[in-house]
Amino acid sequence: MQPSESNSDPRSLLSDWVDEHADALYRFALARVGDEHAIEDLLQDTYLAAVKAYPGFRGEASVRTWLIAILRLKIYDYHRQQAKSAQAEQRLEHPPSFQRTERLQAWNYEASQTVEREEFWKVLRSCVSKLPESVAKAFILRELDGFSGDLICNTLNISKRNLAVRLFRARGLLRDCLDQNWFDGEGA
Amino acid sequence: MTKLREKLRLILLMKCAEASQLASESLERRLAWYETVGMKGHQLFCWSCRQFRRQILFLHQSLQRAKHAEKEELEHGPVLDVRVKERLKQLED
Numbered sequence: 250m251q252p253s254e255s256n257s258d259p260r261s262l263l264s265d266w267v268d269e270h271a272d273a274l275y276r277f278a279l280a281r282v283g284d285e286h287a288i289e290d291l292l293q294d295t296y297l298a299a300v301k302a303y304p305g306f307r308g309e310a311s312v313r314t315w316l317i318a319i320l321r322l323k324i325y326d327y328h329r330q331q332a333k334s335a336q337a338e339q340r341l342e343h344p345p346s347f348q349r350t351e352r353l354q355a356w357n358y359e360a361s362q363t364v365e366r367e368e369f370w371k372v373l374r375s376c377v378s379k380l381p382e383s384v385a386k387a388f389i390l391r392e393l394d395g396f397s398g399d400l401i402c403n404t405l406n407i408s409k410r411n412l413a414v415r416l417f418r419a420r421g422l423l424r425d426c427l428d429q430n431w432f433d434g435e436g437a
Numbered sequence: 438m439t440k441l442r443e444k445l446r447l448i449l450l451m452k453c454a455e456a457s458q459l460a461s462e463s464l465e466r467r468l469a470w471y472e473t474v475g476m477k478g479h480q481l482f483c484w485s486c487r488q489f490r491r492q493i494l495f496l497h498q499s500l501q502r503a504k505h506a507e508k509e510e511l512e513h514g515p516v517l518d519v520r521v522k523e524r525l526k527q528l529e530d
Contacts, residue, residue: 275517353488392500417461
C-alpha cells in the first residue's frame, strides 16, 4: 500500500506536508510544550526526520498519524532532556512486583470516570512520562498512536517477542504508578 | 509430545508471571485456546492476577479514550505563524 502522494521525491512533499499538517502538529505540540522556540525546533526536527524516513514509510498509517507519532517521540525526548527525571525513573525501574509480595488492591473505577477526570489524565500522563525509555517508546506508539505491532517492530528495530515483553513491562509499571498515585486509599 | 506436555502445564499449572504476561498479550494478539483456558483458570483462583488483568484493561480503555479526544483537539485551535511555515518549507539537512 502506497500513500496517495506516492511521489518518489520526499523533498517535493515537504511543502504539502507543511500546508496540510503543520497547524495540527503545532496544536499538538502547544498542548505539551510551553516554549514557542522549542516548538519550532521540534517541528523542524519532525519534518526533517519525516523526509529522511519517508522511503521506509509504506502507508500503513495516514501521513498525519505518522507525523504525529514522530513528533510525539521528539516531544518525549525533549521532556526527558528537560527533566532528567532520574529519581522518578529509579522508582519505576523494577519489574512489576505483584507476583511475590502483596495482594493487589481492587480499584475503585467510578472515581476516575467522573468528577476528577481532568486530574486523572494528569496523573496518567505523568505516569507515562516516568516510564523508562526502553519500554516507553514501544508503549506510546502502541497505545497512543495505535501503530500495528509490525510497524512498531520496524520503527524501533525490535522483534515481536521483545515488543510483547516491553508492552507487558510498561503496563505493569503504569499499573503500579496509578495504583500508588491515584487509587491509593480509594480502593476496597 | 513435549508440546502437549507444555500445553497441559499451561492449562493446569500456569504461574502468575505467565498469566499476567498473557493478559497483556491478549491486547496484542488472539491467544491460543490453551493459553486462554490456562489464564482464565489461573485467574479463577488468583485474586491478584484477576485484578491485574482488569486494571491493565482499564488502562488500555482509558488510553483509547484519550487518543480519541486527542484527535479532536488537533482539528481546531491556534494556527502556526506563516513565517514559521515558510521556514519549515525551506528545511535543509
